[in-house]
Amino acid sequence: MRAGPPEGALGLLWNRSDPTCTWDRACHRIAHPAVSEADATTDGTAEELPHFELVRREEIHWAERISRERHLRRWATVSSLLVAEESTRARMLGEIGAVLDSSVDTCGREMLDLPQVTDVYVYRRA
Template sequence: MQPELARTFLDMGAEYERYRPGFPDDAVAVFASERLGDVLDLGAGTGKLTRKLVPLADRVVAVDPSEPMLDQLRMILPAVDVRVGTAEDIPAPDRSQDLVTVAQAFHWFDESLACAEIARVLRPGGALALLWNTYDPECAWDRACARVLHPGWSDQISERTLPPAMSPLSGFRPVTSAWIPWSERITRDDYLARWMTVSTARAADEDTRADMLSRLEEILDHDPDTRGRTDLDLHQGTEVYVYRHDTGIA
């Protein structure tokens, strides 16, 4: 967890909603193959995952520390119960949820505190689902761009294991994991703007951001799959990890 980078999202709403991707139905089906009861979407942001949960659940609560993010969610999903809060202090009663979901956010949490809070709000036997959109190892130009914003990190997925290995979480038992490949058509301008919403770009000074953008443009100008194109076919994937709250070890 890097608090200074996590804070870059607190004042962002409209840009995140416009440029960040959502999540494919097949990824949601990994943990929602049956009707859901009470679901809490933690670190919900603008509701990229929340909107997929609403038709599948009896009740959905969306929690995030950013008011601008939640303002977007309220406009898109006016019927959802929206609460300002953090993973380390979840605004929900004990044993009130059947499922907690965390999409694109768990790495920003204090893991030990968050796991304890998630265990607190889950009913016995409740589930925790973690999701991340990530790179397709075969999409060379996207991985090259990733190295500009996340030096070294994108190389960690060059040899993907399927299903993805699951990390131990205190109070939770691993159930299953999956990597769901998918693709989207995105304009070159929106793809570049998407990268400017990541934490490293938002935390950088103006000159550094300009250099990052220039390097991204150079990659797109030279890669044979993107050179001269205004619309790009972006191949990516969603990692899904499902855990069960184990009352015997919580």
């Protein structure tokens, strides 16, 4: 019988916006004005995890098919818009709509293809 901690594996994954999508980045900057262009919020995904060793890391690129209306409603649920005064919230949503109206990838489209990235990490118990 083996002494010590039990063997095991841990899988972590989460979705994030694709940083190559200029129109979504522009929407993000409107909804999160305090976040800089060099946003590294997902860089905290550590390859080093205490008591585990990284076995595999992958980025899966995909696109979510979403209506323009649903996309705008989703932005309305972001904390910076939820806590904003009504006039500020309306302005921010208007600016996000203007981004969608001006991007070649979204202008005049009811359905949008929103690029996403899923980060997948697989660890083994050390």
